[in-house]
Amino acid sequence: MPTLICRHFLTHYRVYLAIIATLLLVLVPRISWTPPGEHLKQIIAKDFITVHTRNAPTTYYEGRQGPTGFEYELMQRFADHLGVSLNLNASHHPESVLPTVREQGDLGAAMLPLLPDSPGIHYTRPIIQMQPLVVYRRGLNGIREPKDLVGLELGTLSGAGTSEALRALQHDYPRLSWKESQELEVAELLARVEDGTLDAAIIFDHQFRLNRLFFPSVERGFLLGDPLSLVWAVPSGRGLGLLEAANQFLLELQENGSLERLVNRYFGHDDYLEYVGTRTFLAHLDERLPAFTELFQQAASKTGFDWKLLAAVGYQESHWDPHAVSPTGVRGLMMLTHPTASEMGIADRTDPAQSIDGGARYLRSLKDRLPDTITGDDRLYLAMAAYNVGLGHLYDARRITESRGGDPNSWQDVRAALPLLQQREWHSQTRHGYARGGEPVIYVRNIRRYYEMLEYVERSRLQFFQLEQTPVNDDPLLLFELVPPLN
Numbered sequence: 001m002p003t004l005i006c007r008h009f010l011t012h013y014r015v016y017l018a019i020i021a022t023l024l025l026v027l028v029p030r031i032s033w034t035p036p037g038e039h040l041k042q043i044i045a046k047d048f049i050t051v052h053t054r055n056a057p058t059t060y061y062e063g064r065q066g067p068t069g070f071e072y073e074l075m076q077r078f079a080d081h082l083g084v085s086l087n088l089n090a091s092h093h094p095e096s097v098l099p100t101v102r103e104q105g106d107l108g109a110a111m112l113p114l115l116p117d118s119p120g121i122h123y124t125r126p127i128i129q130m131q132p133l134v135v136y137r138r139g140l141n142g143i144r145e146p147k148d149l150v151g152l153e154l155g156t157l158s159g160a161g162t163s164e165a166l167r168a169l170q171h172d173y174p175r176l177s178w179k180e181s182q183e184l185e186v187a188e189l190l191a192r193v194e195d196g197t198l199d200a201a202i203i204f205d206h207q208f209r210l211n212r213l214f215f216p217s218v219e220r221g222f223l224l225g226d227p228l229s230l231v232w233a234v235p236s237g238r239g240l241g242l243l244e245a246a247n248q249f250l251l252e253l254q255e256n257g258s259l260e261r262l263v264n265r266y267f268g269h270d271d272y273l274e275y276v277g278t279r280t281f282l283a284h285l286d287e288r289l290p291a292f293t294e295l296f297q298q299a300a301s302k303t304g305f306d307w308k309l310l311a312a313v314g315y316q317e318s319h320w321d322p323h324a325v326s327p328t329g330v331r332g333l334m335m336l337t338h339p340t341a342s343e344m345g346i347a348d349r350t351d352p353a354q355s356i357d358g359g360a361r362y363l364r365s366l367k368d369r370l371p372d373t374i375t376g377d378d379r380l381y382l383a384m385a386a387y388n389v390g391l392g393h394l395y396d397a398r399r400i401t402e403s404r405g406g407d408p409n410s411w412q413d414v415r416a417a418l419p420l421l422q423q424r425e426w427h428s429q430t431r432h433g434y435a436r437g438g439e440p441v442i443y444v445r446n447i448r449r450y451y452e453m454l455e456y457v458e459r460s461r462l463q464f465f466q467l468e469q470t471p472v473n474d475d476p477l478l479l480f481e482l483v484p485p486l487n
Helices: 002-027 038-046 070-082 094-103 162-170 186-194 205-214 241-255 258-267 270-276 278-287 293-303 307-318 338-343 352-369 376-389 391-403 411-422 438-468
Strands: 048-052 061-063 066-068 085-089 107-113 121-123 128-130 132-137 154-157 178-181 200-204 218-223 228-235 481-483
Touching (some): 038 070, 038 241, 070 085, 070 107, 094 107, 128 205, 162 481, 186 205, 200 205, 228 241, 293 307, 307 438, 338 352
Antiparallel strands (some): 128 228
């Protein structure tokens, strides 16, 4: 009897479970389960990842040597990390990226701010912090705090995160009003401040650093609100594999310093403008360098250096003045001594072509003569130091470095030892004696900064070229929508 009762109970229990399962399927048809790595597996299987982005200087654009841009480099590295090709859809404006990712895309990377209430979207870990900044037209006085924005012709980009900062500010200043556009880019917004169409604009601080060279009438104002996080977006509901892979990739870049180097390369050198003297450097860049650019490029093709590095050496030596003369009789654009000029077969040190060619070959010879144990950037920096102080004094500094427990193959360690050549305690023990060892330290530092400034200017001009190719609308405010005051 007990056996029959158990069988009866189990039969009915199975029936009940079947009925419940059927009801769940009918009443809740949308309930489904996606394997955690399903989306990522699909990307690996098709062998490419589709990224929805936008054509903008801070994101992705076509440079002289192909696609480039801060986020483009990150996207390409992530695709390489996954072992797949990168497929870009760059036809978006900021507000169209998330809907497309939600419906059909693999990844969104378009200077996206981390904003709450984004249904159907998962965000990655923060990549960089983006600080909203007020910029205004030179001549407008008293733009120092949020209340000063009330009554101004104020503009920003919609969907970029800066408009959210203004909406938060509007709660404290209900009379605040502004115009926003989803059709423009940052450079175009700054152009409207420059020409007087707008009094001020809200952009991100790193965007201003990237564009400030080309808008001398636009002033930095004050920081507005809290920083926002730049993130990537992936669709939710398709598993977490891609999100986890992206987070791991970004974490590794942060931990090994690659992300910081990339940020510095694109956004981090605004202080160099102040360091070299903005007006002097830019004036020489426009007035002097064009006459010698081709000569630097020719010398670079012969010696394997970047032409901008050779130009940076020339600027440090003479400020691109072919007739420069030092108190000790060193002459020319690359400031060659008599012995060096003779060694390089240079007859006229004041001839720019000969000076640049001789200086480039001399720097190459110094680099080639260094021990094979010195590699990478250390080899270049030590060669530049030898260009200034001489190879013999450099070797003395390497020996001092080694005697102090440092690495003679490391520029960082040798740099610390070079100034000791000025102290009798140390130079009395060396083969070549006294040298003004502090000078090559400053020399190499300056060249590195001038070189990075030249890279910065060239990159910025390539990006700015896109703005110059954009058709100008007859009505400069036509592309804006007004956000009215609250009262």
